[in-house]
Amino acid sequence: MTRIAMTVDGTHYEDEVEPRLLLVHYLRDRLGLTGTPVGCDTTNCGACTVDLDGASVKSCSVLAVQADGSEVTTIQGLASDAEWHPLQTAFHQQHAVQCGYCTPGMIMAARDLLKENPDPSPDEIRHGLEGNLCRCTGYQNIVRAVLAAAAEERRRRAPAPGAQTETAPVASEDTAPAAPRAPARAGQEAPV
Template identity: 75%
Template sequence: MPRIRIEVDGTTYEDEVEPRLLLVHHLRDRLGKTGTPIGCDTSNCGACTVLMDGLSVKSCAVLAVQADGRAITTVEGLGLDGTHHPMQRAFHEEHALQCGYCTPGMIMASIDLLRENADPAEDEIRAGLEGNLCRCTGYQNIVRAVRRAAAEMRAPAPGQEVTP
């Protein structure tokens, strides 16, 4: 079996994995990162979105062996010293979730969206999150949350450090 070495949420892990093991299953079953939900296993819903070297990927469409030597950030790895990332805070404050199943993937995809466009318009947010599905909210509050987080991340409060 191949041996991989990946950094997940700042911690390095070495493990032997089957070549066909999906990254989402490695994260959840081997590393206990259950904040990354398994939605569809077909890359349609985006619930399992994580950041790989800072870019959003659907972890059900990535083999664990493809993550070898890479840095993975899950929703559990966001924020500093127990504080929430601005995107997590904005999702909470704007009530951008109902059942919450899609929320981790939406948050991670939104962070990547803001990496590419720090001040997106509503239509750009909707287009940027097109690959992430929510069956509960109607997206209006999600769009508001992304705009709120974008504003905060462009101009953080004094003394408040923001990391992508």
């Protein structure tokens, strides 16, 4: 047995595990986080994708002891304050879910993709998700969902209409360069 410690979805865990225990089985069987499905156990399908220290990984390809000291985020850790992550909302709204088995992995991989490329093209999305298989949807609605989530994220980051934007500091009279003067029109005095 090997002692490990990690933070999963914001909660710190310490445990004794068999050195050969896969991270996906640790998450599901020891921690009860069954939102991460076991798909193929061979890294082919991507259903078990989680975020490990800021990068998406297939949790069936990582031993729990390799995640010692790490921070893991699962599909169950994406929502905050009972509000879905924009990707979760977009997958629902764009009907990107049929059987739902691949959905956690697709969302986690898409989240990683959007961190790297916040404005991807449909081809870039397809390339970014090619390690995740879906046997139901034909991928069209998945691509639409990622595009919709990317647009929502950009909208959330954009300043609100009428919000003050950062302005340049005002120079004092002593240091401000003289402003060019507008030429006077006939019959008017030149501006001071």
